[in-house]
Structures are given as C-alpha cells and as structure tokens.
Amino acid sequence: MTKYIEIANKLEHAILRKEYDHKLPNEAALAHQYQTSRVVISRALKVLAAKNILHVIQGSGAYIKKNDTTFPNMVELSASEHDGFYHSMMGKGNITSHVVSFTIRKPELEEIEKLKIKPNDEVYDIIRQRLVNGHPGKLEYTIMPVKVIPGLTLDVLHQSVYNYIRNTLHLGIGKANRIIVADKVDAYDQDYLDCKPDDVILSVHQVAYLKNGCPFELSETRDRYDRAGYILFEVNNNS
Amino acid sequence: MTKYIEIANKLEHAILRKEYDHKLPNEAALAHQYQTSRVVISRALKVLAAKNILHVIQGSGAYIKKNDTTFPNMVELSASEHDGFYHSMMGKGNITSHVVSFTIRKPELEEIEKLKIKPNDEVYDIIRQRLVNGHPGKLEYTIMPVKVIPGLTLDVLHQSVYNYIRNTLHLGIGKANRIIVADKVDAYDQDYLDCKPDDVILSVHQVAYLKNGCPFELSETRDRYDRAGYILFEVNNNS
DNA sequence: GAGTGGTCTAGACCACGAG
DNA sequence: TCGTGGTCTAGACCACTCC
Numbered sequence: 001m002t003k004y005i006e007i008a009n010k011l012e013h014a015i016l017r018k019e020y021d022h023k024l025p026n027e028a029a030l031a032h033q034y035q036t037s038r039v040v041i042s043r044a045l046k047v048l049a050a051k052n053i054l055h056v057i058q059g060s061g062a063y064i065k066k067n068d069t070t071f072p073n074m075v076e077l078s079a080s081e082h083d084g085f086y087h088s089m090m091g092k093g094n095i096t097s098h099v100v101s102f103t104i105r106k107p108e109l110e111e112i113e114k115l116k117i118k119p120n121d122e123v124y125d126i127i128r129q130r131l132v133n134g135h136p137g138k139l140e141y142t143i144m145p146v147k148v149i150p151g152l153t154l155d156v157l158h159q160s161v162y163n164y165i166r167n168t169l170h171l172g173i174g175k176a177n178r179i180i181v182a183d184k185v186d187a188y189d190q191d192y193l194d195c196k197p198d199d200v201i202l203s204v205h206q207v208a209y210l211k212n213g214c215p216f217e218l219s220e221t222r223d224r225y226d227r228a229g230y231i232l233f234e235v236n237n238n239s
Numbered sequence: 240m241t242k243y244i245e246i247a248n249k250l251e252h253a254i255l256r257k258e259y260d261h262k263l264p265n266e267a268a269l270a271h272q273y274q275t276s277r278v279v280i281s282r283a284l285k286v287l288a289a290k291n292i293l294h295v296i297q298g299s300g301a302y303i304k305k306n307d308t309t310f311p312n313m314v315e316l317s318a319s320e321h322d323g324f325y326h327s328m329m330g331k332g333n334i335t336s337h338v339v340s341f342t343i344r345k346p347e348l349e350e351i352e353k354l355k356i357k358p359n360d361e362v363y364d365i366i367r368q369r370l371v372n373g374h375p376g377k378l379e380y381t382i383m384p385v386k387v388i389p390g391l392t393l394d395v396l397h398q399s400v401y402n403y404i405r406n407t408l409h410l411g412i413g414k415a416n417r418i419i420v421a422d423k424v425d426a427y428d429q430d431y432l433d434c435k436p437d438d439v440i441l442s443v444h445q446v447a448y449l450k451n452g453c454p455f456e457l458s459e460t461r462d463r464y465d466r467a468g469y470i471l472f473e474v475n476n477n478s
Numbered sequence: 479g480a481g482t483g484g485t486c487t488a489g490a491c492c493a494c495g496a497g
Numbered sequence: 498t499c500g501t502g503g504t505c506t507a508g509a510c511c512a513c514t515c516c
Contacts, residue, residue, distance in 0.1 A: 002503080002504065002505095003504080003505075004504080004505090026481080026482060026483080027482075027483065028482085036505080036506085037505065037506050037507065037508095038483090038506095038507090039485095039504095039505075039506080039507095040504085040505065040506085042483075042484075042485095043504090045483090052416070055452070056483070057452055057482090057483080057513085057514075058482075058483045058484060058512070058513050058514075059481080059482055059483060059484095059512070059513035059514035059515080060481090060482065060483080060513080060514050060515075061481095061482065061483080061514090062483085176471075177291075177470075177471065178470070178471040179468045179469065179470050179471075180419050180441075180468060180469040180470075180471070181441060181464060181467075181468040181469075182421035182422070182439045182440060182441040182464035183421070183439065183464060184437070184439055184464075198423070198437065200421045200422065200423055200439035200440075200464075201421060201439075202419075202420060202421040203421075211494095212494080212495085213294075213296055225420060225421035225422060225423075225439075228420075229418045229419060229420040230418065230419040230420075230469070231416075231417070231418050231419075232415075232416065232417040232418075232419070232471075241484080241485065241486095242485080242486075243485080243486090265500080265501060265502080266501075266502065267501085275486080275487085276486065276487050276488065276489095277487095277488090277502090278485095278486075278487080278488095278504095279485085279486065279487085281502075281503075281504095282485090284502090295502070296494085296495075296501090296502080297493070297494050297495075297501070297502045297503060298493070298494035298495035298496075298500075298501050298502065298503095299494080299495050299496075299500090299501065299502080300495095300500095300501065300502080301501095301502085451513085451514090479515105479516090480514105480515090480516085481513100481514085481515085481516100482512100482513080482514080482515100483511105483512085483513080483514100484510105484511080484512075484513095485509100485510085485511075485512095486508105486509080486510080486511095487507100487508090487509080487510105488506100488507100488508100489505105489506085489507100490504100490505080490506080491503105491504085491505080491506105492502105492503080492504075492505095493501100493502090493503075493504095494500105494501080494502080494503095495499100495500085495501075495502100496498100496499090496500085496501100497498090497499090497500105
C-alpha cells in the first residue's frame, strides 16, 4: 500500500467518524501530523476529491462535501470502483447472488482479442443475478480466462470474485475501461430484473486488467433504468 | 498553462504526427529533452494515459495505443471532456446547431440549489438540437445563470458556449460532475432525434464548474441509444 | 498581506518488466 | 541483473482566497 492511499483511507475514516467539522487542517499541518511531505498529502486529498468526499479550493482549503440527492431512488455506480456490485450496494440491504449459469468453454473471437488469449485457452462463462433483500438488482454477464483466474467455484461466485482475486490468488487489480450504453430489454432482463417489455436498460461493458496489465475480465452489467445511474465526479479538464 | 499540460499537448501532437513508432523514449530522456524534471514528464504521461492515447507500464515503458473498435457506429462521449458535443463529433462531419428555444426566466428550486444562485437571479433556458451533416445528433437542455455567463446570444449558441466562456469572457473552466442514465423516449426525442416510440435514450446530466468553483451550467444531453456510448478510460483503483 | 493549495526541482529509493 | 516507471522528500516559488 502506498503512503498517499494509506493516508487517504485514514482521512476518509476520520471524516466518517466526524473528527473534522467541515474543513480539514491545511496541508502543511497534515504533512507534519502524518510525518510526510506536503506533496503526499496533496495526492491523498486529490484521491478523496475524486471520490466526491472533499472539495479542495486553492487558496482556501479542503472542505468536506455534503451528500447530493439528485436521483434519490437510484444506486450510484461510481466511476472509481471496479466491482460495482459490492461497492454500490454495500449497506443497502442483504445482498445475495443467484448463479443463473456457470460453464467453461472455448473463447469467441471478441473474447480472444479483448482478453489477449489464444483460441485454445478456456474461459469461464458466468451469468449472475444480483439480489438485494431478495429483490432483483442487477444482471451480470462475465467472461474470464481460466488460466488467469484459476480455481473459480460456485462458492466464490456467490460472493465477490474480486475479493477472491485479491485475497486468495493475491493478485493486484489494476485499471479498467468501460463503455456505458442504453439498451432495450430482452427476455432475460424481463425474467431476472423484473422488467416490463417497454422498460429500458443501463448497460455497462467493462474490460478489467490486473496491475501487471493482463486483462482478466470481460463483463456486461445490466440495470433497470429506474434503479441505477452511473456517476462521474470531478473529471479533470486537461486541455 | 502549466508545464505538464503543455508537455502533454506537445507529446500528443508529436504522436499524431507519427514521430514515434509505438513506444516513447523513457521519462529521463523526455525530461532532458523538455528541460524539466522527471516528475513533470510522469504527470504529462498520466494525462495522455487518461485520454487513452498511451498505455504506461511500470518497468517497461509508455506505449502508443491502437484504436479500439468495440462499438463501431457509435460516437464516444469521453469522460475527460466537458463539451461533449464539440469534442466527440469533431471531425465526424459538418456540425450545425438548431436552437429549438432560448429564453430567460427565473430559476426553479433545483436550479437554485445546484447553481448556487438566488430565487431572483435569472437563468438562460436553452434547448438545442445538434446536427451532423444535417442529420439529427443530440438534444441538449442547458440552464446557465445570466450573472455568471453574461451576454449570451443566438450566435454563440450556434457555436460553442464553452469557447465563448474561454475566449470571450476569459473564464477558466474547471471540473464537472455527471450522472449517466437510460431513459424512455419522449415527444421531443421523437421529433428532434428521429426516434421511434420504442427506442431508448442515453441521458447525461451534468453540473459544470468554473475553475474558481462557481457552478455555471446545469445540462442534460440526450442521445439515441444506437448512436452514442459513454466511455471511461483508465479509472484508477484507489482502494 | 497573510494563508493556502498548485506546481516544479533534484535527487533518492522502491517495484516491476524483461532478458 | 538492469532498465523503467512509481513514489517520496525537502525546499521553493507561484496563484488564488480572504481579510
């Protein structure tokens, strides 16, 4: 764990414990408190700004944000988390997963390309329905190469594959590219998301990579349009 | 303009001019070439990685990315640009704007809150249809406070409001928060996006801020689901 | 003008990649 | 093992906010 991430986590917990009123001490003071340099504090604050926890204003200070309630009945899929399901639904109720299907097969052309594998390598083909308090939440289609993520079982699929990768395989999860689109409902959506035929779907296609750059997951997550929105915070203006 | 953004732009242009084959020189060499420190080069490369132009691998180097063609008939709305219309459609054809309506009125409650204005301040209420080669592209609903962006005219609306803010008002554009949702088509969509009643819409709600933190725009952009996708690159794993 | 965050430098050590 | 990017330090100057 790097120092700036560590400090970001500590500050986040301190904020949640309400140890600060509405404003953090200045960066020099935090640098002294955490026995580090101001640059590291600055990076840690940037992380919290990207999580929409702080609002950092040059010449003024770092302010703790109040929650925005734009789409009250929606679950936010944050842009800074890979495992959207666990992070967005955490604390919203009792979460369970129903494995609709789980097979091992040869990869299709698109999967060979995106996952950078060979035609003879095998992939898991997983369909899961996610439930919150027993009610339909999301529908997830996941493809993963067997050789990259060995030993996947039904047990793991009922929990978090990401925790399995981190805690059991001890692999570092890196970056991900996502494309968000809208789509019409299909037969599966109607069954597993409790949709009407004229509802619409928010669909997120993701390619996720390990820290070493190896792609390990190709997935599509489908949400009912009235229950999920994708949220982007504090996008930088780099032009 | 900061040094690292300046260098990022120079490197981007050099890449477009194909001055590098597939890999950039190492950071130390670039630091010497641009007469700066390695940290600054590193930040510049991070900017290009966020734009999906480079793939930077620790211990190996910075590689120039090939284009991904996942959704070939779609326009990508990049996460790192505010003025989605101009940046995503640039170079795709002849772009024009049809101003559906342009009025000045008192703000509604949501607008007062989000734009941090007073009930007696006035706002522009703008509806624009965006066309590419004369064909319907997007539908944009925009609310802006008159006191923050004074002097807006029909002429400006036919071009880019963002360029007006930057070049005429000389204001710095800062960050933005966005929420992406799917939605059913309404009567306007059918008219201005050439939709069928059972089509679906990808909708982006945005609050944009000036560099000094003042909110200046509340907008919704509606795209046909078969012609637009929102793309997120290289999201950091900060946990 | 004083306080605060944004950025830059120069040098250092560490973690990862490739041979 | 060696080359490369990731991170950290200590100090500096600048840009912006606020009084």
